[in-house]
Amino acid sequence: MDFMLYFTVLKVLSSEHRFDLLISVKARGCGPPPEITNGNIAGGSEEQYQHGDRKQYECNMEFKLVGSKEIECVDGQWSPPPSCIEDKMPCESPSSIPNVALHQADQTQFSHGDEVTCGCSDNSKQMKIKCSNGEWKPFPLCADPSPKCELPMGVEFVSSGQHPMSKRRTGFHKVIHYRCTSADKNIKQATCVSGNWTPEIECPAEESVCPPPPQVPGAQQTTVGRNYRHGSKIAFSCANGFRLIGAKEITCIEGKWQSPPQCAERPCLPPQPVEYADTPRLENPNLKIEIEGKSIYLTSAKFKYVCHSGYMLNGPTEITCSMGEWTSAPECLEMSCGRIPKVANAQFEGRTKKTYEPGETIRYQCNAGFLIVGSPEIICREGNWTAPPFCEDVSCGPAPEIPNGHVADNEQERYLPSARVHYQCESNFQMTGGNFVTCLNGEWSQAPVCRDVTCKPPPEIAGGRINIKKTKYLPGETANYDCWQGFKMTGTPTVVCQNGTWTELPKCKGKGGKCGPPPTIENGELLSFRKSEYQQGTTLEYKCPSLYVLKGSQYITCTDGQWSSPPVCLVACTASEEDMDRNNIQLKWSRESKLYSTSGDYIEFDCKAGYVKEQEPSHYRVKCVEGVLDYPRCRLGRSCTVSMDHMESNNIQLQSHQSRTSTYHSGDFILFECKSGYRQVSRAEKFRAQCRDGVITYPTCQKSWFG
Template sequence: MAYIILTLLPLDFRADKHCDLPHIENGRIAQYYYNFKSYYFPMRKEKKLSYSCMVGYTTETGTQDGRITCTANGWSPVPRCYRKCNKPLLENGIFYGTEMYFKIHEKLQYKCNPGYHTPSGGTEDTVQCQPEGWSSQPSCTKKFESCQVPNLHHGNYFTAQQVLRLNETLLYKCDEGYRTAGGNTTEEAVCLTRGWSLTPNCSRITCSSLSAVAHGGFYPVKKIYEEGDVVHFFCEENYSATEFDLIQCYYFGWHPDPPVCEDVRNKCPPPPLPPYAHIITDRRTYHNGDKVRIQCQSTFEVRGSEEIQCEKGKWTSPPICIDNALFIWKASVSISAKLFMSSSVKMVESLRLSPVLASFQRSNYRTPLLVLETQQDCASPPVVKNGVVLGPLLTSYKNGSSVEYGCQHYHFLDGPRTVYCQQGNWTEPPTCFEKCDSPPSIANGALTLPPLTQYDNGSSVQYSCSEYHFLQGSEKIYCSEGEWTSPPVCIEPCTLSKSEMEKNNVLLQGFYENQIYFYHGDYVGFYCKQNHFGAESGTTLFQVQCKRGQLLYPRCVAGEK
C-alpha cells in the first residue's frame, strides 16, 4: 500500500497586504471600516475604497466623494479634502455669477467699474480656487492720470516734485541699513494708470527667521530680525553649543551660522594644560576620539604621554613639565684623573647627584661639573571662593602631592576636584558656583509649575503668557552660576475699537469677523466704507500690523482721492 504525504505550508495572508486605514483630514470612509479595522486592514493591492469629504470641503477634482486604490506604494491617489473657496470681497467691481462657494480649480470672473482697473491693468480678470485659497485677490483700483509722490521715511528722493505724470520715473535712495521695495539701495518707480509700479518705501534690512534648535533654544525670539540684532543660543543640560553661541544679523544675512546643541558626552571641554606647556594641535571644539599633543617649554622635560585623547567627554591624563634648571657648582677634587674616573659613579651615588659629568674632554680642565636636579615644594593650596580643602591644611606640600576640594552648602563644584603640586605650583583649582533662588516673576505671565526655593546650576523653568499675550524671548530660562538667564516678556494684544473704526470710516474684512483681540505681530484687514477711499494711498483695502497692543487704523475719506 502506498501512502502520499502532503506537507501543508502556512500561508502568510498579510504578505500581499500593503495599505493601512487611511487618515483623511476633513473626510471619512464608511463607519464599519473603523469598527472592524483589524478585519479590513491592511488591504491587498488593487482593492478600492471610497471616501467622502465633510461639508465645505471637496476632493482635488472638486467632487464631494472620491475613490482610491491600494498599490504597492500605498493609497493612490492620496486621499485629501480641500476647503472650498468663499466668494471674496470686491470693491468697485462686479462678479459674473451668483455662486457663494467654489470648488477646487473652479474659476471666478469679475469686471471693474468704469474708471477702475484690475491688477494687470485691464477691465476684467479671472481668479481660480486653489488648495491654499484664491490664486490672487480680486481688486479694482482707480485709474490714475498722475501719481502723488508719497512720504518717504529713512530715504531721499532725487527730485523735489510732488506730482509726476503718467510714465514718468521717480528715483530714490534709502539710508544705510535700509533697502528699497525691490531690495536695493536705490530704485526707480514708474507712474502707471494703476499707480506706482512699486510704491517707494525704505524698509529695515532683515534676516531670515531662525529654526527651532533641538535640545536648546535662543533669545530673543522674533518673527523678523533687523540688521544689528544679536541672538544668543543656549542648550539644555548635558548639551552644549557647537562653535559660537552668539550670532548677528548683517546686511548679507546671519553670521556666523546658527549653532546646534551637541551631547556633551560626545564632546570634551578644552584640554587640560599643565604649567609650562602649550598645545600643538589647538581647535575650538573637541569630540570623542580627538587627540591633542602637548609640548613643554624648551627648558622643561615632559613626564608622561605627550598625547591625550577625548574619551566619553573626558580627557585622558595629561603629562607634567619638570624643570631642568640645574644647580651647577665646581667641586674641587684633589685626586688624579684616573682615580676620579674609576670612582666617579660611586661618588655620584653617595652624593645622590644626577647626570654627573659635563666635559672631561678639555685638556686643561680637571674639575668636573656636578649637576643636581631641583625638587620644589608648594605652599598652601589656592583659596577657592565658597569652597574648602578636604582634609588637614598644611603649610607646605611635597612636589607631586595633591589635595581635594569641596563646596559649601547651596553651591556646586565645577572643574577638577583634585589639584596637584607641580614644581612649586598648583594645577588649576575648581570653582564653586552658587545655586539660584526662585525665578523672577513676569507681567501678564507665570511659571508653568510652582516655583522652588532653590535651583541647581543648569536647571530650567518654563513660562507661559496670559491669553492673547505674545511671548517674546525664550519660554525657558536657565540657572547659570547663581543667576537666571533673561526671562521672556509677555506683550499685550491689540483690542479692536469700534469707535476708532467708525471715526476713520473703515470696516473689518470678513476673514477677521467676530475677532476682538489680536496677537502682537498679527495683521488685521480693513476696508473703506462705500464711496470712501484711503486718505493717503487712495486704495480701499488695508493690512495693519498689531504692535505692542497698538493698532494704527487706516483713515478713509469720502469721495475720490
C-alpha cells in the first residue's frame, strides 16, 4: 500500500501570535504494541492492529503502573505506553486484620520494610511479619468466626444508612446498607451469610457518554449531534487553503474522544547546510517543533548564515520558510588576498595588483649576499597569504688584517658569498697557509700567516767562535766560524740563514780528546770556575736565574774533544699594562695589570671595550717564546646607528625597557623584540644583537597569520 505524506503549517493569529504545527499522514495501521519492563500486555498481542485500536497494560507483582494503562493506535503509531515502577507502599496496622493482635500497641504507622511481632487474639500462636509494598508477608492467618463478604464494584457502602464512606471498604460480616453508583441511587440492605450476600447485590451498568467534541481551528464537522454515547463518531473536513492532518473521523470510547485531526499549512524540513558557513542561526525559535525526533519549521521561520573566516557571503544572508519550501540559500566564496607581504632584502616575481585570487602564488628571491630561509613561495588561502620566508645576511664585512702582511686586492666594505681576498707578506716574511681568505656563510675562512724568515745571531760552538757577529741576518746571508788554537774543525765553517734558521753548525775538537773552555749560555752561568782546558770525561753544571726556565740537560760532558750540547735559559714573559694599552688589549681571564709567564706558556687576550680585533681569533692566544710575547692588536671599532628602515622591514622594535638611544659603541648589545601581532623567525639569541665595528645583524619577525 502506498502512503502519501503531507506537510502544512497553520498560522493562527491571536493577541500573542501563537503558532501551531500540525502533521498529517493517511491513516495507517500499527504493528505489535511496545513491550514494557516489569509489566505485560493484558490479553496478549497480535501482529497487526487497525487505526483506533487500543490495548491495556498490567504490572507484575510488587510494581505499580505510572501513566495511562491504555494505549491507542493512531496513524501507524502507538501512543506512549505506561511504566511499571517498584511499589513501596506503606502498610495498614496488623490490628485491622480480623483476630490479629499487635504486640507494639503504640505503633500506628508502618513503612515498607518494617518488621513487627503479632499474634492471634486467642493467643494460639505468635509470628513475625514484614511490610512489603503495602502488604504484610507472611500474611497473619487466625481463625475467623465467620467468612467475610466482598463488596462488588459499582457499589458503595452507606454509613448509618445515610452517607457513603469516604474510604472504600470491601470486607463485611453482618448487615450493611449500600447503594449503586449508577443511575439507581436508592439505598438498599443486604446481609452477609457464610460469605455470601442475602439478597444478592445487583447494580445496573452505567453507560459512558462523551462531552461535545473539541473545536478544530480551520475545520468544520460533517457530522453533528448532541448526545455522544460510546461508539459515536464525528467526521471533519478542512476549509479552503488548509490540509487535514490526522484521521478525518474520531470515535467516542468510554467517555473520551480519540485525538482529533488538525488543519494546517505546509511546514519546512531542516535546510541543507551551506559549504564553508557556520551552523545557521534560527532567528525565531518559537517556529521550530520536534516531531518524531525531527525538527520541523513553520511558515515565516528564518535562518541567518555567517561564513567561515576567510570566506564571504554571496547572496541573501537569510532564508525563509514559505509554503513548505525555503527561499534561495547563499553561498560562501573564498576571499581574495590584499597586498603582498614585504620581505626585507628580497624581491618577488610578477606584477603588483590590488587583489589576488585564491590559489595565486608569489615567489620571492633574496638580494645578492642573502640566503632565503623557508619556502620561497606564498599562496593566497582564505583571504590571507601563507607565511613568507625571510632573507638571512650571509655576506662578509672587510677582509681581516694580518700581521706583517696586507690585502693585495682592492679592499671593499662588503663581500658576497664565495668572494676571495688575496694577501701579500712584507719583505723578509714568508706566507704559510695559502694566500687568500674566502667568504663562507657570513664568515671569513682562516687567514694566512706571514712568518719572519730572518735569523738571529748564529749560536756559539765549543772550541770556536764567529768571525763577525751581527744582531740580525737576512735570508741567504752567511756567517763564518773559526776554531781556537789547538782545535780542529769538522764540517763546513760557513752557515747560511734559511727560512729563519741556520744550516748545520761546524764542530771544533781538541787534541788528545781534551776540551777547550765550555760554551757560554745566554742568561745562564756555570757552577764552577772556567778553565782553558779540560780532560776527557769532565762534567760541568749550568744554572738559570729566577723566572728563567732551563731547557735541556743542566750538565755537559767532554767527550773526544767535544762538549755535549749545553742547556738554554728561556727568559720569562711579562704581559704589562703599558704593552697591552699600546695594543688596545686586555687579559681575557685575569684583571691584574701585569702577568708573568714562563716560556712555553700561553696567555689569552681580548679587545678592550669599544675596540675590535684586527687579526684572526687564533692570534689572541699567544705563546711565551724565550721571553717574547707577540702581542695581538685591536683597533677602535666604529659605532652603530640603529636603522628605523631596517627595523620596519624586519617587523621589529627596541625592547621597551631599553634606553631609547639610536647610537651604540662597538661591542654594545642591542635588545630587539617583535612588533605586536608578529612572531619570531630568527633564533632567540639573535634578538640580543651586538654592535660589531659599525655593523648590526638585525633579527627578523613575520606576521602571525594564524594567531
